[in-house]
Amino acid sequence: MLKLAVLISGGGSNLKALIEATSDPEFPAEIVCVGADTAAAGLAYAEAAGIPSFVVRPADHANRAEWGAALAAGIQNHGADLVVSAGLMRILPAGFVSEFSPRLINTHPALLPLFPGAHAVRDALAAGATETGVTVHIIDEGVDTGPVLRQAVVAVRAGEAEADLHERIKQEERPLLVRTVREIADGTLDLAAVAGAAAGAAAADLA
CATH class of the missing domain: 3.40.50.170 (Formyl transferase, N-terminal domain)
Known part of the structure:
Protein backbone atom coordinates (compact mmCIF):
# COMPACT_ATOMS: atom_id res chain seq x y z
CA MET A 1 0.00 0.00 0.00
CA SER A 101 12.04 13.85 -5.76
CA PRO A 102 11.22 11.90 -7.93
CA ARG A 103 8.59 10.70 -5.44
CA LEU A 104 7.18 14.22 -5.45
CA ILE A 105 4.45 15.13 -7.93
CA ASN A 106 2.35 18.15 -8.82
CA THR A 107 -0.60 19.12 -11.00
CA HIS A 108 -0.41 22.12 -13.33
CA PRO A 109 -3.30 23.66 -15.34
CA ALA A 110 -1.64 23.58 -18.77
CA LEU A 111 -0.02 21.15 -21.18
CA LEU A 112 3.58 21.52 -20.05
CA PRO A 113 6.08 22.60 -21.25
CA LEU A 114 3.58 25.20 -22.52
CA PHE A 115 2.49 27.90 -20.07
CA PRO A 116 4.47 27.19 -16.91
CA GLY A 117 4.14 29.42 -13.86
CA ALA A 118 1.37 30.81 -11.70
CA HIS A 119 -0.88 32.21 -14.45
CA ALA A 120 -1.08 29.27 -16.84
CA VAL A 121 -4.76 29.59 -17.71
CA ARG A 122 -4.53 33.34 -18.27
CA ASP A 123 -1.40 32.86 -20.37
CA ALA A 124 -3.06 30.23 -22.56
CA LEU A 125 -5.98 32.57 -23.26
CA ALA A 126 -3.66 35.51 -23.94
CA ALA A 127 -1.72 33.40 -26.44
CA GLY A 128 -4.91 32.50 -28.32
CA ALA A 129 -4.49 28.78 -27.62
CA THR A 130 -7.28 26.62 -28.99
CA GLU A 131 -6.54 23.90 -26.47
CA THR A 132 -4.85 23.60 -23.12
CA GLY A 133 -5.29 21.10 -20.30
CA VAL A 134 -3.66 19.70 -17.22
CA THR A 135 -0.35 17.99 -16.50
CA VAL A 136 0.76 15.76 -13.66
CA HIS A 137 4.53 15.95 -13.40
CA ILE A 138 7.47 15.19 -11.15
CA ILE A 139 8.67 18.25 -9.25
CA ASP A 140 12.30 19.12 -9.84
CA GLU A 141 14.25 22.23 -8.82
CA GLY A 142 12.83 24.32 -11.67
CA VAL A 143 9.37 25.86 -11.95
CA ASP A 144 7.08 23.38 -13.71
CA THR A 145 10.08 21.86 -15.50
CA GLY A 146 9.99 18.31 -14.10
CA PRO A 147 9.29 15.23 -16.23
CA VAL A 148 5.70 14.91 -17.44
CA LEU A 149 3.81 11.87 -16.18
CA ARG A 150 0.30 12.24 -17.57
CA GLN A 151 -1.74 14.92 -19.38
CA ALA A 152 -5.35 15.59 -20.33
CA VAL A 153 -6.42 18.00 -23.07
CA VAL A 154 -9.14 20.62 -22.65
CA ALA A 155 -10.45 22.58 -25.66
CA VAL A 156 -10.63 26.35 -25.24
CA ARG A 157 -14.06 27.75 -26.10
CA ALA A 158 -14.39 31.00 -28.05
CA GLY A 159 -14.69 33.98 -25.71
CA GLU A 160 -14.30 31.84 -22.62
CA ALA A 161 -13.52 33.58 -19.33
CA GLU A 162 -10.43 32.58 -17.40
CA ALA A 163 -12.43 31.37 -14.40
CA ASP A 164 -14.69 29.20 -16.55
CA LEU A 165 -11.78 27.60 -18.38
CA HIS A 166 -9.94 27.00 -15.12
CA GLU A 167 -12.98 25.27 -13.66
CA ARG A 168 -13.25 22.96 -16.68
CA ILE A 169 -9.54 22.16 -16.34
CA LYS A 170 -10.08 21.27 -12.67
CA GLN A 171 -12.78 18.83 -13.70
CA GLU A 172 -10.13 16.96 -15.71
CA GLU A 173 -7.40 17.50 -13.12
CA ARG A 174 -9.01 15.58 -10.28
CA PRO A 175 -9.53 12.24 -12.09
CA LEU A 176 -6.16 12.55 -13.83
CA LEU A 177 -4.40 12.94 -10.48
CA VAL A 178 -6.26 9.99 -8.99
CA ARG A 179 -5.44 7.85 -12.03
CA THR A 180 -1.76 8.83 -11.91
CA VAL A 181 -1.48 8.02 -8.20
CA ARG A 182 -3.10 4.64 -8.86
CA GLU A 183 -0.60 3.90 -11.63
CA ILE A 184 2.32 4.86 -9.37
CA ALA A 185 0.93 2.69 -6.57
CA ASP A 186 0.36 -0.40 -8.73
CA GLY A 187 3.71 -0.08 -10.49
CA THR A 188 2.36 0.84 -13.92
CA LEU A 189 4.21 4.14 -13.65
CA ASP A 190 7.83 4.01 -12.41
CA LEU A 191 8.87 7.45 -11.19
CA ALA A 192 12.57 6.58 -10.95
CA ALA A 193 12.56 5.31 -14.53
CA VAL A 194 10.77 8.42 -15.82
CA ALA A 195 13.20 10.70 -13.98
CA GLY A 196 16.18 8.71 -15.21
CA ALA A 197 15.00 8.86 -18.82
CA ALA A 198 14.50 12.62 -18.56
CA ALA A 199 17.97 13.09 -17.09
CA GLY A 200 19.46 10.98 -19.85
CA ALA A 201 17.69 13.00 -22.53
CA ALA A 202 18.87 16.24 -20.98
CA ALA A 203 22.45 14.98 -20.89
CA ALA A 204 22.24 13.94 -24.54
CA ASP A 205 20.99 17.41 -25.49
CA LEU A 206 24.04 18.95 -23.81
CA ALA A 207 26.49 16.57 -25.45
Missing part, protein backbone atom coordinates in the same frame (compact mmCIF):
# COMPACT_ATOMS: atom_id res chain seq x y z
CA LEU A 2 1.51 3.31 -1.13
CA LYS A 3 1.50 5.92 1.64
CA LEU A 4 0.66 9.45 0.48
CA ALA A 5 1.37 12.85 1.95
CA VAL A 6 -0.81 15.52 0.36
CA LEU A 7 0.14 19.22 0.44
CA ILE A 8 -2.45 21.99 0.03
CA SER A 9 -2.91 25.74 0.37
CA GLY A 10 -6.60 26.28 -0.38
CA GLY A 11 -9.95 24.59 -0.75
CA GLY A 12 -8.58 21.09 -1.26
CA SER A 13 -10.66 19.84 -4.20
CA ASN A 14 -7.82 17.57 -5.33
CA LEU A 15 -7.37 16.35 -1.76
CA LYS A 16 -11.09 15.55 -1.60
CA ALA A 17 -10.82 13.53 -4.81
CA LEU A 18 -7.88 11.56 -3.38
CA ILE A 19 -9.69 10.95 -0.10
CA GLU A 20 -12.70 9.62 -1.99
CA ALA A 21 -10.49 7.37 -4.13
CA THR A 22 -8.47 6.00 -1.22
CA SER A 23 -11.64 5.24 0.76
CA ASP A 24 -12.11 2.31 -1.64
CA PRO A 25 -10.31 -0.68 -0.06
CA GLU A 26 -9.30 -1.81 -3.54
CA PHE A 27 -7.36 1.41 -4.20
CA PRO A 28 -3.63 0.68 -3.77
CA ALA A 29 -2.76 3.82 -1.78
CA GLU A 30 -3.69 5.53 1.47
CA ILE A 31 -3.27 9.10 2.69
CA VAL A 32 -1.19 9.13 5.88
CA CYS A 33 -1.02 12.90 6.36
CA VAL A 34 -2.03 16.26 4.92
CA GLY A 35 0.26 19.27 5.20
CA ALA A 36 -0.46 22.92 4.50
CA ASP A 37 1.37 26.24 4.52
CA THR A 38 -1.60 28.06 6.03
CA ALA A 39 -4.89 27.29 7.79
CA ALA A 40 -6.33 26.05 4.50
CA ALA A 41 -10.04 25.37 4.18
CA GLY A 42 -9.23 21.99 2.63
CA LEU A 43 -7.87 20.74 5.96
CA ALA A 44 -11.51 20.18 6.91
CA TYR A 45 -11.57 17.25 4.47
CA ALA A 46 -8.65 15.64 6.29
CA GLU A 47 -10.30 16.19 9.67
CA ALA A 48 -13.58 14.70 8.48
CA ALA A 49 -11.75 11.64 7.16
CA GLY A 50 -9.67 11.22 10.31
CA ILE A 51 -6.40 11.88 8.50
CA PRO A 52 -3.60 13.54 10.52
CA SER A 53 -2.78 17.06 9.34
CA PHE A 54 -0.29 19.77 10.16
CA VAL A 55 0.38 23.38 9.19
CA VAL A 56 3.90 24.74 8.60
CA ARG A 57 3.76 28.49 7.99
CA PRO A 58 6.67 30.13 6.17
CA ALA A 59 6.29 33.19 8.41
CA ASP A 60 7.22 31.04 11.40
CA HIS A 61 10.65 30.25 9.95
CA ALA A 62 13.72 32.33 9.26
CA ASN A 63 13.94 31.44 5.58
CA ARG A 64 12.53 29.18 2.88
CA ALA A 65 15.11 26.47 3.54
CA GLU A 66 14.09 26.20 7.20
CA TRP A 67 10.42 26.16 6.23
CA GLY A 68 11.10 23.37 3.75
CA ALA A 69 12.99 21.37 6.37
CA ALA A 70 10.10 21.69 8.82
CA LEU A 71 7.60 20.65 6.14
CA ALA A 72 9.78 17.66 5.26
CA ALA A 73 9.99 16.64 8.92
CA GLY A 74 6.20 16.66 9.19
CA ILE A 75 5.95 14.34 6.21
CA GLN A 76 8.72 12.03 7.40
CA ASN A 77 7.01 11.67 10.77
CA HIS A 78 4.18 9.91 8.99
CA GLY A 79 6.32 7.66 6.79
CA ALA A 80 4.95 8.79 3.43
CA ASP A 81 6.22 7.13 0.25
CA LEU A 82 4.89 9.72 -2.21
CA VAL A 83 4.34 13.46 -1.74
CA VAL A 84 1.50 14.97 -3.76
CA SER A 85 1.43 18.74 -4.16
CA ALA A 86 -2.31 19.13 -4.67
CA GLY A 87 -2.79 22.87 -4.73
CA LEU A 88 0.19 23.97 -2.62
CA MET A 89 0.67 27.52 -3.87
CA ARG A 90 4.37 27.84 -3.08
CA ILE A 91 7.57 26.85 -4.83
CA LEU A 92 9.22 24.16 -2.74
CA PRO A 93 12.81 24.84 -1.62
CA ALA A 94 15.66 22.94 -3.27
CA GLY A 95 16.45 20.99 -0.11
CA PHE A 96 12.88 19.72 0.11
CA VAL A 97 12.87 18.74 -3.56
CA SER A 98 16.15 16.85 -3.27
CA GLU A 99 14.80 15.02 -0.21
CA PHE A 100 11.74 13.60 -1.96
Whole structure:
Protein backbone atom coordinates (compact mmCIF):
# COMPACT_ATOMS: atom_id res chain seq x y z
CA MET A 1 0.00 0.00 0.00
CA LEU A 2 1.51 3.31 -1.13
CA LYS A 3 1.50 5.92 1.64
CA LEU A 4 0.66 9.45 0.48
CA ALA A 5 1.37 12.85 1.95
CA VAL A 6 -0.81 15.52 0.36
CA LEU A 7 0.14 19.22 0.44
CA ILE A 8 -2.45 21.99 0.03
CA SER A 9 -2.91 25.74 0.37
CA GLY A 10 -6.60 26.28 -0.38
CA GLY A 11 -9.95 24.59 -0.75
CA GLY A 12 -8.58 21.09 -1.26
CA SER A 13 -10.66 19.84 -4.20
CA ASN A 14 -7.82 17.57 -5.33
CA LEU A 15 -7.37 16.35 -1.76
CA LYS A 16 -11.09 15.55 -1.60
CA ALA A 17 -10.82 13.53 -4.81
CA LEU A 18 -7.88 11.56 -3.38
CA ILE A 19 -9.69 10.95 -0.10
CA GLU A 20 -12.70 9.62 -1.99
CA ALA A 21 -10.49 7.37 -4.13
CA THR A 22 -8.47 6.00 -1.22
CA SER A 23 -11.64 5.24 0.76
CA ASP A 24 -12.11 2.31 -1.64
CA PRO A 25 -10.31 -0.68 -0.06
CA GLU A 26 -9.30 -1.81 -3.54
CA PHE A 27 -7.36 1.41 -4.20
CA PRO A 28 -3.63 0.68 -3.77
CA ALA A 29 -2.76 3.82 -1.78
CA GLU A 30 -3.69 5.53 1.47
CA ILE A 31 -3.27 9.10 2.69
CA VAL A 32 -1.19 9.13 5.88
CA CYS A 33 -1.02 12.90 6.36
CA VAL A 34 -2.03 16.26 4.92
CA GLY A 35 0.26 19.27 5.20
CA ALA A 36 -0.46 22.92 4.50
CA ASP A 37 1.37 26.24 4.52
CA THR A 38 -1.60 28.06 6.03
CA ALA A 39 -4.89 27.29 7.79
CA ALA A 40 -6.33 26.05 4.50
CA ALA A 41 -10.04 25.37 4.18
CA GLY A 42 -9.23 21.99 2.63
CA LEU A 43 -7.87 20.74 5.96
CA ALA A 44 -11.51 20.18 6.91
CA TYR A 45 -11.57 17.25 4.47
CA ALA A 46 -8.65 15.64 6.29
CA GLU A 47 -10.30 16.19 9.67
CA ALA A 48 -13.58 14.70 8.48
CA ALA A 49 -11.75 11.64 7.16
CA GLY A 50 -9.67 11.22 10.31
CA ILE A 51 -6.40 11.88 8.50
CA PRO A 52 -3.60 13.54 10.52
CA SER A 53 -2.78 17.06 9.34
CA PHE A 54 -0.29 19.77 10.16
CA VAL A 55 0.38 23.38 9.19
CA VAL A 56 3.90 24.74 8.60
CA ARG A 57 3.76 28.49 7.99
CA PRO A 58 6.67 30.13 6.17
CA ALA A 59 6.29 33.19 8.41
CA ASP A 60 7.22 31.04 11.40
CA HIS A 61 10.65 30.25 9.95
CA ALA A 62 13.72 32.33 9.26
CA ASN A 63 13.94 31.44 5.58
CA ARG A 64 12.53 29.18 2.88
CA ALA A 65 15.11 26.47 3.54
CA GLU A 66 14.09 26.20 7.20
CA TRP A 67 10.42 26.16 6.23
CA GLY A 68 11.10 23.37 3.75
CA ALA A 69 12.99 21.37 6.37
CA ALA A 70 10.10 21.69 8.82
CA LEU A 71 7.60 20.65 6.14
CA ALA A 72 9.78 17.66 5.26
CA ALA A 73 9.99 16.64 8.92
CA GLY A 74 6.20 16.66 9.19
CA ILE A 75 5.95 14.34 6.21
CA GLN A 76 8.72 12.03 7.40
CA ASN A 77 7.01 11.67 10.77
CA HIS A 78 4.18 9.91 8.99
CA GLY A 79 6.32 7.66 6.79
CA ALA A 80 4.95 8.79 3.43
CA ASP A 81 6.22 7.13 0.25
CA LEU A 82 4.89 9.72 -2.21
CA VAL A 83 4.34 13.46 -1.74
CA VAL A 84 1.50 14.97 -3.76
CA SER A 85 1.43 18.74 -4.16
CA ALA A 86 -2.31 19.13 -4.67
CA GLY A 87 -2.79 22.87 -4.73
CA LEU A 88 0.19 23.97 -2.62
CA MET A 89 0.67 27.52 -3.87
CA ARG A 90 4.37 27.84 -3.08
CA ILE A 91 7.57 26.85 -4.83
CA LEU A 92 9.22 24.16 -2.74
CA PRO A 93 12.81 24.84 -1.62
CA ALA A 94 15.66 22.94 -3.27
CA GLY A 95 16.45 20.99 -0.11
CA PHE A 96 12.88 19.72 0.11
CA VAL A 97 12.87 18.74 -3.56
CA SER A 98 16.15 16.85 -3.27
CA GLU A 99 14.80 15.02 -0.21
CA PHE A 100 11.74 13.60 -1.96
CA SER A 101 12.04 13.85 -5.76
CA PRO A 102 11.22 11.90 -7.93
CA ARG A 103 8.59 10.70 -5.44
CA LEU A 104 7.18 14.22 -5.45
CA ILE A 105 4.45 15.13 -7.93
CA ASN A 106 2.35 18.15 -8.82
CA THR A 107 -0.60 19.12 -11.00
CA HIS A 108 -0.41 22.12 -13.33
CA PRO A 109 -3.30 23.66 -15.34
CA ALA A 110 -1.64 23.58 -18.77
CA LEU A 111 -0.02 21.15 -21.18
CA LEU A 112 3.58 21.52 -20.05
CA PRO A 113 6.08 22.60 -21.25
CA LEU A 114 3.58 25.20 -22.52
CA PHE A 115 2.49 27.90 -20.07
CA PRO A 116 4.47 27.19 -16.91
CA GLY A 117 4.14 29.42 -13.86
CA ALA A 118 1.37 30.81 -11.70
CA HIS A 119 -0.88 32.21 -14.45
CA ALA A 120 -1.08 29.27 -16.84
CA VAL A 121 -4.76 29.59 -17.71
CA ARG A 122 -4.53 33.34 -18.27
CA ASP A 123 -1.40 32.86 -20.37
CA ALA A 124 -3.06 30.23 -22.56
CA LEU A 125 -5.98 32.57 -23.26
CA ALA A 126 -3.66 35.51 -23.94
CA ALA A 127 -1.72 33.40 -26.44
CA GLY A 128 -4.91 32.50 -28.32
CA ALA A 129 -4.49 28.78 -27.62
CA THR A 130 -7.28 26.62 -28.99
CA GLU A 131 -6.54 23.90 -26.47
CA THR A 132 -4.85 23.60 -23.12
CA GLY A 133 -5.29 21.10 -20.30
CA VAL A 134 -3.66 19.70 -17.22
CA THR A 135 -0.35 17.99 -16.50
CA VAL A 136 0.76 15.76 -13.66
CA HIS A 137 4.53 15.95 -13.40
CA ILE A 138 7.47 15.19 -11.15
CA ILE A 139 8.67 18.25 -9.25
CA ASP A 140 12.30 19.12 -9.84
CA GLU A 141 14.25 22.23 -8.82
CA GLY A 142 12.83 24.32 -11.67
CA VAL A 143 9.37 25.86 -11.95
CA ASP A 144 7.08 23.38 -13.71
CA THR A 145 10.08 21.86 -15.50
CA GLY A 146 9.99 18.31 -14.10
CA PRO A 147 9.29 15.23 -16.23
CA VAL A 148 5.70 14.91 -17.44
CA LEU A 149 3.81 11.87 -16.18
CA ARG A 150 0.30 12.24 -17.57
CA GLN A 151 -1.74 14.92 -19.38
CA ALA A 152 -5.35 15.59 -20.33
CA VAL A 153 -6.42 18.00 -23.07
CA VAL A 154 -9.14 20.62 -22.65
CA ALA A 155 -10.45 22.58 -25.66
CA VAL A 156 -10.63 26.35 -25.24
CA ARG A 157 -14.06 27.75 -26.10
CA ALA A 158 -14.39 31.00 -28.05
CA GLY A 159 -14.69 33.98 -25.71
CA GLU A 160 -14.30 31.84 -22.62
CA ALA A 161 -13.52 33.58 -19.33
CA GLU A 162 -10.43 32.58 -17.40
CA ALA A 163 -12.43 31.37 -14.40
CA ASP A 164 -14.69 29.20 -16.55
CA LEU A 165 -11.78 27.60 -18.38
CA HIS A 166 -9.94 27.00 -15.12
CA GLU A 167 -12.98 25.27 -13.66
CA ARG A 168 -13.25 22.96 -16.68
CA ILE A 169 -9.54 22.16 -16.34
CA LYS A 170 -10.08 21.27 -12.67
CA GLN A 171 -12.78 18.83 -13.70
CA GLU A 172 -10.13 16.96 -15.71
CA GLU A 173 -7.40 17.50 -13.12
CA ARG A 174 -9.01 15.58 -10.28
CA PRO A 175 -9.53 12.24 -12.09
CA LEU A 176 -6.16 12.55 -13.83
CA LEU A 177 -4.40 12.94 -10.48
CA VAL A 178 -6.26 9.99 -8.99
CA ARG A 179 -5.44 7.85 -12.03
CA THR A 180 -1.76 8.83 -11.91
CA VAL A 181 -1.48 8.02 -8.20
CA ARG A 182 -3.10 4.64 -8.86
CA GLU A 183 -0.60 3.90 -11.63
CA ILE A 184 2.32 4.86 -9.37
CA ALA A 185 0.93 2.69 -6.57
CA ASP A 186 0.36 -0.40 -8.73
CA GLY A 187 3.71 -0.08 -10.49
CA THR A 188 2.36 0.84 -13.92
CA LEU A 189 4.21 4.14 -13.65
CA ASP A 190 7.83 4.01 -12.41
CA LEU A 191 8.87 7.45 -11.19
CA ALA A 192 12.57 6.58 -10.95
CA ALA A 193 12.56 5.31 -14.53
CA VAL A 194 10.77 8.42 -15.82
CA ALA A 195 13.20 10.70 -13.98
CA GLY A 196 16.18 8.71 -15.21
CA ALA A 197 15.00 8.86 -18.82
CA ALA A 198 14.50 12.62 -18.56
CA ALA A 199 17.97 13.09 -17.09
CA GLY A 200 19.46 10.98 -19.85
CA ALA A 201 17.69 13.00 -22.53
CA ALA A 202 18.87 16.24 -20.98
CA ALA A 203 22.45 14.98 -20.89
CA ALA A 204 22.24 13.94 -24.54
CA ASP A 205 20.99 17.41 -25.49
CA LEU A 206 24.04 18.95 -23.81
CA ALA A 207 26.49 16.57 -25.45
